[in-house]
Amino acid sequence: MTNHLADDRSAWQGGDVASGERSDDRPGRSRSACGNVFDVIGHPAVILDPGHGIVAANRAVEKAAGLTEAEMVGRKCYEIFHGKGVTAPPAGCPMERLLVSNRMETVEMEMEAFGGIFLVSCTPVFDEAGHLDKVIHIATDITDRKRAEQALRESEERCRIVADYSADWDFWLAPDGGLLYVSLACRDITGYSREEFLADPGLNARIVHPDDRPLIERHNEEALRSAHPLSLEFRIVTREGEVRWVTHVCQPVFGSGGEFRGRRASNRDITNLKRVEAENRRLNAELERRVAERTAQLEAANRELESFSYSVSHDLRAPLRHVAGFTNILLEDCGEQLDETGQDCLMRVARATRRMEELIDALLNLSRYTRKEMAFEPVDLSAMAREIAAELAKADPARTVTFAIREGLTVHGDAGLLRVVMENLLGNAWKYTGRVAAATIEFGREERAGKVVYFVRDNGAGFDMAYAGKLFSAFQRLHGSDEFEGTGIGLATVRRIIGRHGGEVWADAAPERGATFSFTLPNGNSGRPQ
Structure with a gap:
């Protein structure tokens, strides 16, 4: 059998096996040329007998299989192309199909022995009697192409998933204005399905709210002239008749070669956002109205406070001056006629009068600090504390007090009001x-x-500390006037000034163990409070 197959190959290539001499006729030369062409074909190619046996194999098969032609001749093609363990034609074998159809069959197959995917073509060759004599089997390696196709399909699938599962209503318009793509979210936003939009491109324009159609027409005209993204907000009317707001962004689309491919648009439902904006506008208007009312009330209260301050300053001081004046006259002119008890009573009246004047001055100052216009500027609290400490020491030189003042404490605030704070706190400590x-x-x-x-x-x-809640209220004192002098207004003044700066003030103390007064100026380093 081997000799017979060898004779077939030799005869097919144009040799004369019987005589050992090469024929010089034209058919012989043609067969020889065909044999040479067969050998140099770049794709693996074999010639098979009707039983799948290999009659001839070209160089590409030798290279792919790692076998010589002599080693392959007489063996089944599926052993060479699909592995030694394969004992029957694989499913979908084009040779098996050809044996049934008697015509050329082409299929894509994975050839395990060659490590790839091949386009396999089997072409029948018939003898003079019309019987199947040989089969030309050519395998074209399409592995790279199939991988590229698979990568393309996967890429397209990713793009489809991204587009279809977007929460936005996206679409792609062709250069002629026709719809090429509509995302699934169109139904959620408009109530119409993707199929309805693709079947009826005019639906895009019809669902626009009638009042916004002129806006869309101007936008479309501008989009035809623009090479840049454009955006706007407009209303649509859904299938159910609901008016919804969308924000629209569109931009031109260009192919890899720079050719214009139409425009891509994206519509996002912002109905809830618009409702929130409307509610915010309503609340802001209500807030502005209340602020205006409150401002008017404060202005009225300030006018009343100014009137009260004027009354305190003028109407109360006059009687006090009279009391003080007549008390001094009695002490000077009639003091010798009074016994010790009488003189003590007059002295008490005089001290009470002075005390009342001090309280009136403190109240007026508290009112003034509350109403004073604030001028924010850098304030060096460290330098201010040193000045106040020097003034306290100068006023009472007999005392020995150690001051520890940290340097570089600068804030932003009203210098005059902050000085009142420092004078009160340092004065209290003194x-x-x-x-x-x-x-x-x-x-x-x-x-x-x-x-x-x-x-x-x-x-x-x-x-x-059980009484700390009274500290910052007017006229509240935790020590008797016979122990420590004062009006009980100072800390109330401190609280109002710190409050006007947007801060807080508090105290920590224990009897006979000192006190710490703390305050914050949250806007102190960033300018005027809003």
Whole structure:
């Protein structure tokens, strides 16, 4: 059988096996040329007998299979192309199809032995009697093409998923205005399906709210002239008749070669956002109305306060001056005629009168600090504290007090009002350390819970924290006037000024263990509070 197959190959290539001489006729030369062409075909090619046996194999098969032609001749083609363990034609074998159809069959197959996917073509060759004599089997490697096709399909699938599962209503218009694509979200936003839009491109324009159609027409005209993205907001009317707002963005689309491919548009439902904006406008209008009403009330209260201050300043001072004047006359002209008790009574009246004048002055100052227009500027609290400390020491040179003032504490605020704060806090510390032999007063800054806190600390009389709630109210005192002088207005003044700066003030203390007054200026480093 081997010799017979060899004779077939030799005869097919144009040799004369019987005589050993090459024929010089034209058919012989043609067959020889065909044999040479067969060998140099770049694709693996074999000639088969009707039983799948290999009659001849070209060089491409030898290279792919790692076998010589002599090693392959007589073996089944599926052993060579699909592996040694294969004992029957694989499913879909084009040779098997050809044996049934008697015509050329072409299929795509994976050839395990060659490690790829091939386009296999089997072409029948018939003898003079019309019987199937040979089959030309050519396998074209299409592995790279199939991988590229698979990568393209996967890429297209990713793009489709991204587009179809977008929450926005997206579409692609061809250069002639026809719809090429509509995303699935169109139904959620408009109530119409993708199929309805593709079947009826005019639906895009018809669902626009009638009042917004001129806007869309101008936008479309501009889009035809623009090479840049364009956007706008407009209303649509859904299938159910609901009016919804969408924000629309469109831009030109160009192919990889720079050719114009139409325009891509994206519509996002912003109905809820529009409702929130409308509600915010309503609330802002209501807030502005209330602010205007409140401002008018405050202006009226300020006018009443000014009127009250004028009354205090003029109407109350006059009787007090009379009381003080007549008390002094009695003491000077009639003091010798009074016994010790009478003189003591007049002295008490005089002190009460002075006390009342001090309270009136304190009230007027409190009112003035509340109404004073604030001018924000950089304020060096450290330098201010040093000045106040020097003034306190000069006023009472007999005392020995140690001041510890941290340098570089600069804030932004009203210099005049902040000086009142520092004078009150440092003045209180000076006053309540009056009975301490080694008095110390500290002014500094520290971080507490992420906030900058300024403080004035002393080692003086202190107080019981159970009564701390009264500290910052007018005329509330935790010490009797016979122990420490004062009007009870100072800390109320401090609270109002710090409050006007947007801050807070509080105290920590213990009886006979000193006190710490702390305050914040949250807008102190960033300018005027809003």
